[in-house]
Amino acid sequence: MAEKTAEYYIEKLSLLAHPEGGYYAENYRSEESIEKSALPNYYPSARTFGTSIYFLLTPNSVSNFHRLNSDEIWHFHDGGTACIHMLSPEGKLVSKTIGKDLEKGQSFQVVIPKHHWFAAEIIQGDFILVGCTVSPGFEFEDFELADRSTLASVYPDHKTLIERFTKA
Numbered sequence: 001m002a003e004k005t006a007e008y009y010i011e012k013l014s015l016l017a018h019p020e021g022g023y024y025a026e027n028y029r030s031e032e033s034i035e036k037s038a039l040p041n042y043y044p045s046a047r048t049f050g051t052s053i054y055f056l057l058t059p060n061s062v063s064n065f066h067r068l069n070s071d072e073i074w075h076f077h078d079g080g081t082a083c084i085h086m087l088s089p090e091g092k093l094v095s096k097t098i099g100k101d102l103e104k105g106q107s108f109q110v111v112i113p114k115h116h117w118f119a120a121e122i123i124q125g126d127f128i129l130v131g132c133t134v135s136p137g138f139e140f141e142d143f144e145l146a147d148r149s150t151l152a153s154v155y156p157d158h159k160t161l162i163e164r165f166t167k168a
Helices: 006-012 148-154 156-164
Strands: 023-029 051-057 063-067 071-087 093-098 109-112 117-135
Touching: 006 051, 006 117, 051 071, 093 109, 093 117, 093 156, 148 156
Parallel strands: none
Antiparallel strands: 023 051, 051 117, 063 117, 071 093, 071 109, 071 117
16 A cells, blocks of 8 residues: 555545644534533633544644644644644643654644643654544634734743744
């Protein structure tokens, strides 16, 4: 069987360009939901139990800093290796590697806690295909793409990284 490419997955999974960078397609949305009254105040409306997407990055398409109101779990599917950079609300930077080489400290899954700014980049290979599960489910109204100057003013110790993973 021939090696799969980014173009193969973009076509076969009908992936579209994502506002943060990379490519995605939603592949699951729970039919059940949680009422707003049962959710924390930072959710402006009811949320589905959970959602999942395919997400693909290439060396030319990083995932720029963004944050969500929900936890997100990245699940490795195919391709190379990526580094996910996470900034906690308190300003602590943690970087985790997702990939298939467990002997090198890579993980098949990485959890990004709610309200953490995060960005990702390919560090080995031509692409990485992951699944991203969000619970309570993803809604674009919970998605915030970072503003470079605002984020750098809040986290000045990480200005260089922020400049790499935000749009001017």
